[in-house]
Amino acid sequence: MANAPVQRMSQLMAKTLRDDPADAEVLSHKLLVRAGYVRRTAAGIWSWLPLGKKVLSNVERIVREEMDAIGAQEVSLPALLPREPYEATGRWEEYGAELFRLKDRKGGDYLLGPTHEEIFTLLVKDQCTSYKDLPVILYQIQTKFRDEARPRAGILRGREFLMKDSYSFDLEDEGLAHSYALHRQAYQRIFERLGLDYRICAATAGAMGGSKSEEFLAPAEAGEDTFADCPNCDFAANTEAVSYVLKPVDGSAVPAAEEIPTPDTPTIETLAASLGVPASATLKNLLVKVDGEIVAVGVPGDREVDMGKVEAHFAPATVEMVTETDFAGRADLVRGYVGPQGLEKVGYIADPRVAPGTAWITGANKEGLHAKNVVAGRDFEVDAYVDVVVVQDGDPCPKCGTGLTLDRAIEIGHIFQLGRKYADALKLDVLGQNGKPSRVTMGSYGIGVSRAVAALAEQTADEKGLCWSAEVAPADVHVVAAGKALQTELALEVSDKLAAAGLRVLVDDRAGVSPGVKFTDSELIGVPKILVAGRRAGEGVLELKDRRTGEREELTVDEAIARLSA
């Protein structure tokens, strides 16, 4: 491959800005705009300028190399997709307003691909007919489209974005587990090469269906995900995937349940206050409708119900809140005074904190009355224990019991064992070794390529600006000519020599720009090494500065070339 030409800043389209853009809320958005890496074209739709495109291409290259290394085969599927396969899997409807839909000139329905499970499934159905054709892992690095309700945070959550998506196809569950493990390792190598700080978190599968799933999260203030992190062991999980461990207690000494009058206590807070007990001593019972059937959900009075967890538990059934009209003709359901001990025609699920043997103050199923000493397993039965509460800072780690901390993070990767959901919907079989058709099992795996650039910007920036790792930086070295003719001459000479030695060089040869502005720009742009032709240029001496540490040393041209190409 030919050496890249020296990029002169006098000709580069990268206008730096002194001030943060007015609409920018998060660090990466501010810095990537200010340093001239990206510009907004429409809400959630971005243009990558030359420096940004270089970083994006570097991330792309690293992802490609590591996907190739696990034997994944690169393909390129369309972004404009016909409705039918998405209709077959139900996702044409399920995606709701997030899917960009359009019609062609003949009135045919199309969509802009948000993710490509259906199309890959059909491709493999066309290409693979025998067990001998499997396993196969296919990937693409492609522009995806999602009509986000609130595109925000610059390129962290755009409506058009670059993604690596891959799909594995195996005959057996063990094969899927292997393909999943290959991806997990490749992702670790990718994020390490990118220089990202990340955690692998257990995740619920969400709208994708399937079984095992993990998220790669990059801790950052600007992140939209919250994850629970154990300071003691290696546990880390999406908060929806944190489960409290059921610990039954001995409730045999608890006196018999007893009704107590509790007028004017419409809320847990007023109830706890009037009885002089903590909210955690009360049992809150939330009524929901699961595919139209009423179900009660019990949690301690001081905890909030995480509807995402409730929905995940009942999926694929739909979960709705009950309304006024649902109480009509239901004498057994007294609004505000529901207690599990009187519910006969209603299913009951409870949080594991409502363990067998625990005693509670709860509704007495009569207007104006509560009951105390109501013991789980004695006075009422729980149909199923499911952790349905919103995780809080300090909740015990399910693995070691230490108090968890909650942190913000950016989701940079996601790996799923989909199983046979898509293969079933689209009838993907191959002939097995026994000569009979065998249904294929799938995995799906994504990395947000453009988002990874923003995550890197978030994690590596300092107060002066961006600060890239060597492999993703838009150049290896940023040569700055302080301003005088002889400094510019030296800067251009050393730039040519560095390029000849195979380095990617950005040189600030701008005339009429003060040295101070050039130094500030070089720190904002964030190339890891800055080489200044300044005060001692006349003697052929340059100053090499490390962008991150700020360390400086004076070097001759030859020394600088030797040092930088080492």
Added chain:
Amino acid sequence: MANAPVQRMSQLMAKTLRDDPADAEVLSHKLLVRAGYVRRTAAGIWSWLPLGKKVLSNVERIVREEMDAIGAQEVSLPALLPREPYEATGRWEEYGAELFRLKDRKGGDYLLGPTHEEIFTLLVKDQCTSYKDLPVILYQIQTKFRDEARPRAGILRGREFLMKDSYSFDLEDEGLAHSYALHRQAYQRIFERLGLDYRICAATAGAMGGSKSEEFLAPAEAGEDTFADCPNCDFAANTEAVSYVLKPVDGSAVPAAEEIPTPDTPTIETLAASLGVPASATLKNLLVKVDGEIVAVGVPGDREVDMGKVEAHFAPATVEMVTETDFAGRADLVRGYVGPQGLEKVGYIADPRVAPGTAWITGANKEGLHAKNVVAGRDFEVDAYVDVVVVQDGDPCPKCGTGLTLDRAIEIGHIFQLGRKYADALKLDVLGQNGKPSRVTMGSYGIGVSRAVAALAEQTADEKGLCWSAEVAPADVHVVAAGKALQTELALEVSDKLAAAGLRVLVDDRAGVSPGVKFTDSELIGVPKILVAGRRAGEGVLELKDRRTGEREELTVDEAIARLSA
């Protein structure tokens, strides 16, 4: 960069087919599908399989290197674009049904970019404020969308396709001419490196507006463009851009014009037959409406009018054919008997073949009568001479007069001097050296990257299959293991060694596939060098075959590696 891993065909997703796909009409479509390079996903929408993706990426790399070499800066703009800028230039409407339009969740109007003049103009308006910021050339390699009425010919004319588009921004016409020349040279280098046979043809600017424009055409049977080629000189042009040279003749000896009765001659053919003259002796006058005003267009009776040329002449005015109702109340326009000598209230343009001094038989502007000896410049005036006829094989070359030949070709590139059309519509000014705002002048330049793959397939294929040039081939060498264990062993050993030497290797290690099928597949797939571990594998001797010439030679492993990595 790490060496690419050896690609084993036993694991490769590239199912070859013995038969042409039923819907395939052109060679590249048939072969790219049969050799497992591409698969159809929907009408005009294609998926690139692993081998196809490799070729596509190679073309992309060559384009990128040559664009970088002329100092063009790579960016990446969105495909999903807001309506407003296209509204401002009028293209939101002008594009008609070819534009994919859609709405977002808030009802905002968007389009899928067919080409990006507007967005680049706005980007430069944001980034460049002074004459010091120019000239600048920006490019991207990006997926484009056009809702073709009749997507056909496989990837030659798709509705989603990969394109390199670039845009130049200059202050003065000379600068634009220079940017245009840089592109012209870069395109020549690109198409030479790709190994394409091509001609550079003068073109009309078409819907893009602007002045100078040339097309890069790759001659091929499957092409949708027809171009005129001079067998004697270097003239080559889009047929719309061929102009007949006006040559006045001496008409002074022609007798006075005279009316002749011509009953029952509704067409040129019946008129010429009844008078016993060739159709070329008659003058045909076509009536059109230009922005609602009737204009007559005169051409020799044996020639067809090229409406594209008429439209290009009158653009941006719209041109329609006249209808029955347009004759109402126009006693001067006698349908079927129009002649230019009597037209007073109607503009008249004529083909240069109707040169001053030439004499014609034409309508007498009276029912049932024609006139003969009607001389141009004596009996009627021509408002403007414009070549408006459909070019025919044998028409004279405008440069040297030799008879032109008409050939089919694929348009692989197009370069335009746009001028200030978009800068005017979007008010793109920079401060000039004199401190005053100066309007910017633009060029726009495109290469069909995915189409170039099809054009290459068309031009280089032979009866056995695809036949790539070294730089674009999906591998440098295709190693074929004839089938026995010891042959496979040798094939894999030599493959590893070739990969270690930096070559891209495809190895056919499939078990249970006959040598005949493997050889046929290797010729269909078209890697330039085929190395067979066959009959003499036991002695460590391989056969190296040149895919194009069929030349074979026997080599030891070391000799083969030395030869191939030379």
